[in-house]
Amino acid sequence: MAEPVKKARTEGKGGLHTDIQKLNMGPSHPATHGTVKFTVELDGETIQAMDVAVGYLHRGFEKECESGTYYQAIPYTDRLNYNSAILANLGYCMAVEKLLEIEIPDRGEWARVLAGELSRVGDHLTRLGAACLELAAMTPFLYGIEARELIWDLQEMLCGARVTSNYVRIGGLQRNIPDGFEDRCEESLKRVDELLVDFDKIVTANRIFVDRFRGTGVLSREDCVAYSVTGPLLRAAGIPYDLRKAEPYSKYDEIDFDIPVGTTGDNYDRFLVVQEELMQSIRIIRQCLPVLRKTKGQPVDIQDPHIRWPGKNRVYGRMEELIQQFKGVTEGIKVPAGEAYVAVESANGELGFYIVSDGSGKPYKVRCRPPSFVNTQPLSRMLVGGLLADIIPTFDMVNMIGGECDR
Amino acid sequence: MPGKVVRVRRHSNFGWKERLYLPMIFVGLGVTARHFFENFWGYMIGKVKTFVVQYPEERLDYADAFRGHxxxxxxxxxxxxxxxxxxxxxxxxxxxxxxxxxxxxxxxxxxxxxxxxxxxxxxxxxxxxxxxxxxxxxxxxxxxxxxxxxxxxxxxxxxxxxxxxxxxxxxxxxxxxxxxx
Amino acid sequence: MSDLLQAIEEKLGDAVEDSHAYRGDDTILVSHDRVLEVMQTLKDDSSFRFNMLIDLTAVDYLGRDPRFEVVYHLGSVEVEARGSEPSSLRHRLRVKSGVAEVPCEIDSVTSIWPAANWMEREVFDFYGIRFKGHDDMRRILLYEEFQGHPLRKDYPKERRQPLIGPRN
CATH class of the missing domain: 3.30.70.3270 (Alpha-Beta Plaits)
Incomplete structure (x- = not known):
């Protein structure tokens, strides 16, 4: 919502009159990653009012989901937050599983946690690296991206694609954890740790960096709650609310990890919170690996061909499974009529899926509660009164992902 | 498992080192220089450590699971x-x-x-x-x-x-x- | 029936038309002309304190009367830190309210939760439900020249929209 425009002329330093200047940033501004338009009203360099226009990346996600089977919506969820696709897969599949009232095997849950945390690490690395890039610091960005590249290679080994993972399935996972994954994961994480140390050395205590981030883009605790802001932004304001702790899903109640919080809710706090969360995610991954080693050979899927398509070996050779495969693909999973809402903690905050089923093979309604969209809303509140140059770093720390915000 | 809440550490009070800018700049330069010399040494002894690949002349092998068209x-x-x-x-x-x-x-x-x-x-x-x-x-x-x-x-x-x-x-x-x- | 639902029904009385807890999600159905009053109570009452509007959306039940249903997901988050323990979510609630096709409007809750602003604009954009008392009822994700409301069930997926040139 645009703040009221101040029509009055303000007086400049030398007694000069300056007019309010209206500036259009975007929709394709080189400094904003994501297609978004800011209409900024400036008094000199100070922002007087700001209107954020989103929607340039709208692709009709919800309409598209309604026209296909439950299964066919999974690849679309990849394209919500393309930095952490697995978490969106997970949220959607958990919502359908809640309607179906099924539970997947333990190994499957652990593999989901692992994959989800890898995804989160990738997302946070992008955010931190890009934050430096916004301040024209190229080197730490490259360290961050190198680390992300290692994480994405792991994702490719796991899911077959670096970004659009399409990994989680209703009632399980696309495939089991491949052989040798745990060792490679440990190796990569070691290198990621090294890179993060370098990253930290260059950035975190650097005065130029701190001066640009400290005290900018502040959103108070009360505003955070009023605007339903979740995720690192809320935690940076001092509220230690994390869905993984508040209502532990999957295996998060068996995992030991901490929740970093900030004090003031400015960009510097956000940066530090995300950085610490990244460390915690790596810690979670390190706790998943021994469990996955121990449970090697166990299935990750539920054994119900009405929900999870039967294995290829059976489809190729046996009549019943072939029929099940045909029915499963053409009719889809029959989900009991009703509604369910499931939220997972994505890299940006609470990612919720509200699914209404009418008992047929197609979802009646799929609603994605996008954290980016909700978190972008108070952007003008964070920035009014600040400087024009603060828009870009603040926008990065809010981490609006066009795919998720505009769906 | 109960996790605890950790408060992130802000660098609020700068010592003379940070305030002077220069020492921190040298720390930064040291990090980048170390990366440079590590890569350079790797190149000299024939064990290239650089992360970047000269695509399309050089290509990496994709994972087994890789999905093309x-x-x-x-x-x-x-x-x-x-x-x-x-x-x-x-x-x-x-x-x-x-x-x-x-x-x-x-x-x-x-x-x-x-x-x-x-x-x-x-x-x-x-x-x-x-x-x-x-x-x-x-x-x-x-x-x-x-x-x-x-x-x-x-x-x-x-x-x-x-x-x-x-x-x-x-x-x-x-x-x-x-x-x- | 869960304790929360019981407490809410006691407090709100006949404002609650129906309630259920399908798959563990506490849900109440509220008449569309009493939404504002119910929401205010849910937010202010010390035993509920729903301080966060987690989500706001609508569903089009074509052929049913009332045709639309606006769905609110509320959450109650602990704001005060408890030493080194993480905040918990006290409870969640889903509030649903039927909206007829004509007049397609319902009270806005922006005065209670500012977060509703963009969410209501989105619902207006996709379903054409107007929110009374919302001061900025524009389309948000689609462009102004877009005809129709695409998430309505009678809007065909294949429909093409006229191409609009750049606006000056």
């Missing part, structure tokens, strides 16, 4: 293995597959007369491969699809056919990974 598996006779059952068409979320079935006199009886994949719509999700009951459509390892016009993105049956040898790695992967109890 979908292709059709050919029999030894050159005809497609596909029996035009249409499952991939059903499974495809973007409706990019078009199949027109035809009958033949050979042992398989059904073949696709037309099998088109619109690669400009395909999103490489691999659901067609997961749905296929015949191991006839699999994901290749090719991703380089850039063309000058949109018509060239419509792949016909002839463009999609690959022999089993060409797709050996992927077919092996499917047989191993998609086997479930």
């Amino acid at each position: 979908p292709v059709l598996v050919a029999l030894e006779s050159g005809a497609p293995k596909c029996v035009a059952c249409g499952l991939c068409e059903f499974a495809c979320p973007t409706d990019c597959i078009t199949i027109l079935p035809d009958e033949t006199r050979s042992a398989i009886e059904r073949i696709p007369k037309v099998f088109d994949i619109d690669m400009s719509r395909c999103m490489f999700c691999g659901l067609c491969e997961e749905a296929c009951p015949e191991e006839a459509i699999v994901m290749s390892r090719d991703v380089e699809l850039a063309t000058y016009d949109r018509e060239a993105m419509l792949f016909h049956k002839e463009d999609l056919l690959r022999t089993e040898e060409q797709l050996g790695r992927r077919i092996g992967f499917i047989r191993e990974e998609y086997n479930r109890a």
